[in-house]
Amino acid sequence: MKIQSLDPRINRIELPEENNNTRIPPMDQWQTYEVFHQQARGDQHKHVGIVHAPNPEMALLFAKEQYARRSQCVNLWVVRTADVYATSYDDADIFEPAFDKSYRESWGYKDTRQLIEKFKKEKEMASPATPTSSSISEENHSSEETSKKKVVGKSGIIIGKK
Amino acid sequence: MQNLEALKNLLYRLADDFLIMGHRDSEWIGLGPILEEDIAFASMAQDKVGYSLSFYTLLHELGEADPDTIAFKREAIHFKCAQFVEMPIQDYAFSLIRHFFFDYAADTRIQALKNSSYDKLRDLANKISRELKYHCMHAKTMVTQIAKGNEDGNSRLQEAVNTAFPMALSLFEPTEFCEELAQAGICPTEASLQKEWLQRITPLLIEASLSLPQVPEPNPYYGGRKGYHTDYLDELIQEMTAVIRLEPEAVW
Helix, strand or coil, X not given: CCCCCCCHXXXXXXXXXXXXXXXXXXXXXXXXXXXXEECCCCCCCEEEEXXXXXXXXXXHHHHHHHHCCCCCCCEEEXXXXXXXXXXXXXXXXXXXXXXXXXXXXXXXXXXXXXXXXXXXXXXXXXXXCCCCHHHHHHHHHHHHHHHHXXXXXXXXXXXXXX | CCCHHHHHHHHHHHHHHHHHHHHHHHCCCCCCCCHHHHHHHHHHHHHHHHXXXXXXXXXXXXXXXXXXXXXXXXXXXXXXXXXXXXXXXXXXXXHHHHHHHHHHHHHHHHHHHCCCCCHHHHHHHHHHHHHHHHHXXXXXXXXXXXXXXXXXXXXXXXXXXXXXHHHHHHHHCCCXXXXXXXXXXXXXXXXXXXXXXXXXXXXXXXXXXXXXXXXXXXCCCCCHHXXXXXXXXXXXXXXXXXXXXXCCCCCC
């Protein structure tokens, strides 16, 4: 049966009447390249997907239209997929910590930072109005000591807790 | 405003070339040789339709009808595009070579318009040239890679060059306004643009082991700039306006 379509373009190409269900042999298409996209100078390149291409030059050419078309971009990298080395999913357990080490995760530092900010604010509230120039050195000295004590104390608790 | 008629003629030529070329190239959507090239080719076709809108808008500001009316409600005889852009897409080799010839020609003209004495044209040229740089890069890379790849690729592209080159020269068909536009500093003459275009593409074709054929005199593809078109343009316009003709007054 001949394919009829409402789209004139489809009718124009006169597709063959019989579909032979031919199987495409493996690697019939070009090899793949991994594409990395940089949004602004100085940013890290982020992996955004793959393109098929016969060589790096063509990979960059295609990557531009596939991945830089819908968002801001200043630079693209392409790397042959075959050149990427990966760990095995069979070894995925190496990433599971034996004990809770969430304090090592980046948000643990954010918590500590917030506590420091909170402490600084409290200290500001507690201290009297703008100190005169003569008393600055003395004030700073005494407050530094207090802050040291409190920060150490507080962060100690956090680490202990987590 | 001085040189108004000449300026409008130039804008119609630019806009109609981009609209018809964009429409033709868009016929490859979903049918391109591989997925990535299909997307790239369609994206560049869409860019070109976009340029035509910006030139039609400029014409509208100069007193012509609104862009939709100009684009969709004109008879073929009123189009100022070159016959080159209205030819059917044929096989991919032809479309690719046409893309190569057309985009280098468009880029050569747009680069020149960056120095136009007409400020609005200058501003548009500055914007458009950024994208055309990629269009040329794409055309050059694809043509070079395929032509140097193997005998089959080279002979198919050479055949396409033989067919397309005489047609491509219709992009630089002289018009009655050429001298006036050049003297007013709006746009260089067609002859000088053609010369510059040839200087750009010749080394690229040599690098790709492709050669330019002899062109019959007078060029049989001239006439588009004066409204003489092939039947292919009318077919294209019928297809392009199929939806708007169903309900011409519909609001989108």
